Each structure stands twice: as C-alpha cells, then as structure tokens.
Amino acid sequence: MPVPPVLRLLGTLALSLALAACEQSETPRFSAAEPGEQLSGGTATVNRADQNAYSLPSANLSPTRRLDFSVGNSFFRNPWVIAPATTIARDGLGPLFNTNACQNCHIKDGRGHPPGSAADNAVSSLVRLSIPAQPGQEALLERQGLIPEPVYGGQLQDMAIPGAAPEGKVRISYTSEVVTFKDGTRIELQKPELQLSQLGYGALHPDTQFSLRVAPPMIGLGLLEAIPEAALLANADPDDRDGDGISGRANQVWDHASQSSRLGRFGWKAGQPSLNQQNADAFFNDMGLSTPLIAGSSCTAAQPDCLQLPHGGESEVSEHILAQVLFYTRNLAVPARRGVDDPQVLKGKGLFHQAGCQACHTPSFTTSQAAAEPELANQLIRPYSDLLLHDMGDGLADNRREFQASGREWRTPPLWGIGLTETVNGHTRFLHDGRARNLLEAILWHGGEADGARQAVMAFDAEQRAALLAFLDSL
Secondary structure (H helix, E strand, O other), X not given: OOOOHHHHHHHHHHHHHHHHHHHHHOXXXXXXXXXXXXXXXXXXXXXXXXXXXXXXXXXXXXXXXXXXXHHHHHHHHOOXXXXXXXXXXXXXXXXXXXXXXXXXXXXXXXXXXXXXXXXXXOOOEEEEXXXXXXXXXXXXXXXXXXXXXXXXXXXXXXXXXXXXXXXXEEEEEEEEEEEEOOOOOEEEEEEEEEEEEOOOOOOXXXXXXXXXXXXXXXXXXXXXXXXXXXXXXXXXXXXXXXXXXXXXXXXXXXXXXXXXXXXXXXXXXXXXXXXHHHHXXXXXXXXXXXXXXXXXXXXXXXXXXXXXXXXXXOOOOOHHHHHHHHHHHHOXXXXXXXXXXXXXXXXXXXXXXXXXXXXXXXXXXXXXXXXXXXXXXXOEEXXXXXXXXXEOOOOOOOOOOEOOEOOOEEEOOOOOOHHHHHHHHOOOOEOOOOOEOOHHHHHHOOOHHHHHHHHHHHXXXXXXXXXXXXXXXXX
C-alpha cells in the first residue's frame, strides 16, 4: 500500500529531528580558533609564558600609567614592619597576622598551595573560622556574612609580633580514594584533613566551622570587576527554570563603601563586592593592617593582652597606598593563550563543551564602557567563569556559609592563565584548598551541579582526556 503524502512528510520530519538530536549529542566542532581567541584579556593581554607571566601590567597601559603600576607593585611586594618604625609608610604589622607582604601569599602574583611538611607554615593558604548563627543575629549576618568564632575571630592567624602568641599552627594530612574511569583507568584522589595545634588562646568553640583556602591568582581582576552586573545576573538561574541542572546564583554581600548589599564577585565564595574591599580585607585579616575602609585590631575582645600591643594607627595603610595597590591589582594582565589552532586543543575545546563545562565556566564577556580604568573598558575577555555560586556537592563542601553562599556553594573560578600555573608557581595544586594535584583531579572532585560534567569526563577515553587537558593547558 502506498504511503500517504502526509505520513511520508511526517516520517521525513521525524528523521530530520532524530538526526539533529544525534548531531547535538556529538562533540561540538571547532575547526579553527575564533578571531582574537588568544587575547584572553582583550587588548590588555600580554604575550608572555615564562615565570613572570602573571606579573606584568596590562599591555595597553601608557608609560606614565606603568609607573603607577610599579608604585603599587612595590607596596604589594615589599614587607610591612612592626610599629613604631622609621619606615612609617610600611609599619603597623599585626599584632596577629598570616604574612608580612601580599606577595608572600600570591607568589609571583599567582596561586597559593596548602601547607606541606611539618616544617612548612601556612603562608599562601589560611583557615577561615565561624560558628553557626543563632536567632536574632540576622543583622550581623547581613554585614559580616558569618558569625566569627568568639575567641579567634573569622580567620586563624598563625604568626604574631613579639609579645603576642600566634593563634595556632595549621597542618594538613590526607586520606585517599580511588576513582575509576569507564576505560578502567584508576586515579587516586586526596581529601585534606585539617589539623590545628598549639592554640595560643584556649580552646575553640565546640561548634567551630573551618574552611581551608589557598590564595587565588591575581591576573585579570580589574577586567572581572568591569563585567556589567546585568551580564552576570543574566546567567543566574537560581530555580533552574531551564531544567539543565545548573542553577548558578549571585552572592549578595556587604559593601563597606556604600553601606549596602551588593553583588559579590571576588573570593572563593564571591564574598567581596569590589577589588578595593578585597584588598582592604586582605590587609586587615592577613597582615593586621587597618585601612580607611576596614579599621581596628587583628586581636579580638577575648585577647586583651594582644589588644594592648602597639600598632600603626587607625589607617596604617593610607588612602594613597590603598589606591596604588588597587591600581596595581586592577591592571595585572592576563597572559595570551597558546596553541589556539592546535588540532588537539580544538578537539579538547569541543569536549569541554560536550561535557557541559561551559555552563558554569562561561567563556566570554564584554566589559563595561564605564569601567574604573579606561584600559579595562569595552574589552572582549575570555575568563571562563560566570562568577556565580554553584552547589559543588558534598565532596567539596566546607559546610560553612558566607553571606548567601551555602556550605556547598563555591564561585566558579576563572580558568584563564591556568595552564601556566606550574611555570609561574612550580606546582599544580588546584581547587579552593589545593587538594587537587593536577587539573584532572580537580575535575573529578566536581559534584552537585557539576556532576553531569564530571560523569561525561569519566566516560572519556585516554585520547579524549589528553585533548581536554591540552585545551585547559592552553588557557
């Protein structure tokens, strides 16, 4: 019996839809690099791939502006000293602190690492502290984002000036678990176990919550700050209305300058609204230095002897110095990508999209025309981050809130420059606490909203995994 034309048409349509569905499930095709794809930071990108790749000024800075960059670099790099001192522009360190210079944590403006041997201190990493909030503490949560531990505050400081006791020592041990890929390849993951000893001011609160953090790289921060808020919020889907399993949401945090809540962009849980406040917070918590934005003592009210020790005044870091450091941190350039046209890199890019990694690691944005610095304005940038919070599952959870971020949520870290980590910093430790010893381990720790992407990578064979890593190394 002849097939009626209508049925024949419907059959053709069904076949077309089926073929289209198959095509969508295959690896996206990237036969060549996109125009300008190697310029991750737009015209601010620098063409450098050596140990100084993270430490250069934006390529589009004028010679005069490069002098300002160098001044800011001096305050970022050189150590601060105990007050009183003849070096009044750099005194006031402590009494409690984690380091005496920004560069000690952000080594070569790059990524920190967790403490290693028993002789190694925790410089380039730190431990955040808090306790669960109680009814009636909503106002504190709005302004602080958390409830500090009553004696030790919101961060454990493992160094002190003479006359004060350090708050404690930080050590990390690891337990192992083995993950098996579909092709039978086995990978051992290391889960960190935090150990605090030599507590200088008595026992911690029994409900203390801990979060180990390593220092993130400093590149491209001014460009991230220049992404329009509307562009970030456009990617937020807190109720997962599109049903793709990805429900990124913005953190709303307290802004000291405006005395209001604003969108968070910086920090592992997007706990800071601006680069200036991020810098001021680091001066205060990491080095015990007051700024016009955040002032006081690194000692808590439960440490009265510590409070009596000398410091450099209410603005140990002057408005001028803070502004110079801000200019420096805004203009640390992103290094150019390498091998963007390499066939293996292009294959890995397709696999990155096939796995769904781009759902959180958003490839590109265009910065605002009204950026804080003209060199940062109207730039097509490729940070591979949406700067939003995502539930990453129990494996990465620190079970500690930070403003609206839950204990399972983390901000998507930018991937630009990640392939130069070993060149610049001599290691390949990744994730918020440095537990991953390489990028493949970092992927395997993904859970929660990212579990689908993780499962996709688990199904890749050795050749596909190598291509994916080649793409990530090119960033």
